Every structure is written in structure tokens, then in C-alpha cells.
Amino acid sequence: MLRPVALLLSVISATSAFAVAQLDTSNQVIISVRDQKLVLMRNGSKVATYPISTSMFGLGDGWGRMTTPLGYLAVEKKIGDNVPVGAVFHKRRLTGEVLQPNAPGRDPITTRIIWLRGLEAQNAHAFQRCIYIHGTPEENKIGRPASYGCIRMKSKDVAELYDQVSLGAVVQIIPDRLPKMEKAKPRQEMSGGVVAVAANATPEPPTQITAATATKVTPQPPPRIAATTAAKVTPEPPPQISATALAMPPSSSLSVEQMRTAGALAGARQKAKLATNKRL
Numbered sequence: 074m075l076r077p078v079a080l081l082l083s084v085i086s087a088t089s090a091f092a093v094a095q096l097d098t099s100n101q102v103i104i105s106v107r108d109q110k111l112v113l114m115r116n117g118s119k120v121a122t123y124p125i126s127t128s129m130f131g132l133g134d135g136w137g138r139m140t141t142p143l144g145y146l147a148v149e150k151k152i153g154d155n156v157p158v159g160a161v162f163h164k165r166r167l168t169g170e171v172l173q174p175n176a177p178g179r180d181p182i183t184t185r186i187i188w189l190r191g192l193e194a195q196n197a198h199a200f201q202r203c204i205y206i207h208g209t210p211e212e213n214k215i216g217r218p219a220s221y222g223c224i225r226m227k228s229k230d231v232a233e234l235y236d237q238v239s240l241g242a243v244v245q246i247i248p249d250r251l252p253k254m255e256k257a258k259p260r261q262e263m264s265g266g267v268v269a270v271a272a273n274a275t276p277e278p279p280t281q282i283t284a285a286t287a288t289k290v291t292p293q294p295p296p297r298i299a300a301t302t303a304a305k306v307t308p309e310p311p312p313q314i315s316a317t318a319l320a321m322p323p324s325s326s327l328s329v330e331q332m333r334t335a336g337a338l339a340g341a342r343q344k345a346k347l348a349t350n351k352r353l
Contacts, residue, residue, distance in 0.1 A: 100113070147241055203223075
């Protein structure tokens with residue numbers, strides 16, 4: 074049964090000298106013997122899954138048994154920085170050979186070595202037994218038990234895992250199936266998605282919106298509006314209106330004041346005309 078990493082310190086045995094070093098619980102590797110798979114987790118979320126091979130001789134930590142131990146372990150050493158994929162190790166030293174996947178007749182340790190130390194009584198001999206996570210040229214056997222106690226991986230996969238786990242990373246080997254885990258989204262992809270959504274949903278910048286709105290709905294400047302209005306509705310000067318009123322009857326379009334002025338002028342004109350006729 075999968076136990077939370079938070080309980081790790083309560084189950085570390087007194088025989089584990091590695092407990093003195095600081096464990097990296099942000100990076101965790103879970104290996105399922107049942108599924109023959111390895112999962113890399115970071116901060117509780119799944120980062121990657123790889124096929125692996127555990128021991129063909131079963132499970133346990135007994136001396137000379139060539140079995141795969143169970144429980145909590147940790148990365149004690151990493152060997153193989155920047156060596157070619159397929160490079161061959163013998164007693165943790167490079168031989169100078171580089172093998173292609175499924176090279177016939179060969180079964181050495183290749184590419185990278187991630188050396189594990191047990192953290193519990195049930196796996197206390199793991200470091201002395203040289204239990205590694207390592208590459209193998211027998212990639213056609215990956216996915217089923219085929220090792221002599223170690224956890225085997227394809228060369229390209231172990232090289233990738235090697236770069237992502239640090240010293241002190243917690244490794245848990247379980248007999249059961251892997252638990253269901255939420256897959257972590259790459260930070261850059263997540264950030265891009267957020268930015269893309271924001272770009273689609275955000276309106277035009279406020280300054281542009283204001284300018285556009287002002288162009289469409291803001292009236293003309295007050296001085297210009299006043300000048301235009303005055304030109305249209307201000308009455309004609311009284312002399313011009315008087316002349317028009319004398320020439321034609323008052324128009325219904327004229328204001329009351331215009332009609333009164335026109336009438337008064339017309340009456341005065343008529344009186345003047347009558348007075349002239351009397352003198353003649």
C-alpha cells in the first residue's frame with residue numbers, strides 16, 4: 074500500500090546512516106512491481122512515466138538473493154554525468170564501450186547509475202547490495218521482471234530521469250499498482266494558456282477605448298456648437314425683418330416678437346403715408 078511521504082521520517086530505521094543527510098521530498102520516484110513502471114513526481118504531481126524491469130527472482134532484501142527490495146529508499150549516489158547513451162560500466166567505471174539497444178549477447182550496466190540506499194529495516198542492505206536504477210542494452214525485456222535485483226530502464230529513459238532527480242530524492246518501491254495521480258502541466262504551457270485567454274477576453278486598452286468613445290459620442294466643442302446654433306436660430310437683425318415684413322404678410326414661421334415688431338413698423342408706415350396724402 075502506498076504511504077504518504079509525510080510519514081517517511083517515522084518509518085526510517087536506525088540502521089540508515091543516510092537519514093543524517095537531507096532528503097529531497099519535492100522529487101519522488103514511485104516504482105510499481107505489479108505494473109513494471111516508474112513514475113517521477115514533483116511536488117505531488119506526476120511528471121513522467123517510464124517502463125522498467127525489476128528482479129526476475131522476486132522481492133526482498135536478503136543477501137545473495139538477487140531480489141528487488143521494497144519500501145522507501147533514497148538516491149545516495151549518481152554516476153555517469155554527461156557520458157554517452159549506451160556507455161558501458163563495469164564496477165561503476167566506464168569501459169570505453171558504447172552499446173546500441175538490444176546488442177546481442179551482452180547484458181552490462183549502461184548509460185547512468187542511480188545508486189539507492191534503504192531507509193527502512195526491510196531494505197537496509199540495498200546500498201551494500203548495489204541496488205541501482207540503471208540502463209540496459211536488453212531493452213526488449215523492459216516491461217517485465219528481468220533484472221538481478223536492480224531497476225532497469227531504457228538508456229534514453231534513465232538518462233532523462235538522471236537529470237531530473239537530485240541526491241536525496243525519495244524512491245518508493247511498491248508491490249501493487251501505481252496510484253492514480255494528477256499529471257503536472259508544464260509551467261510555460263500553463264502560463265501561455267493563461268496569457269492566451271487573457272488576450273482574448275481583455276477589451277482594448279482604456280486609453281484606446283476612451284479615444285474611440287470620445288470620437289463617436291462626445292459632442293462638438295461648446296464654442297463651435299454655440300456658434301452653429303446661433304447661426305441657425307438667432308433672429309435676423311430688426312431692420313432686415315422690418316423690410317421683409319413690409320414686403321409680405323407675416324409668416325407663421327416668424328416668432329411672436331418678430332410679428333409684433335413688423336406690425337408696429339407697418340402701422341407707422343401707414344400713418345406716415347396717410348399724413349402725406351392729406352398734405353397733398
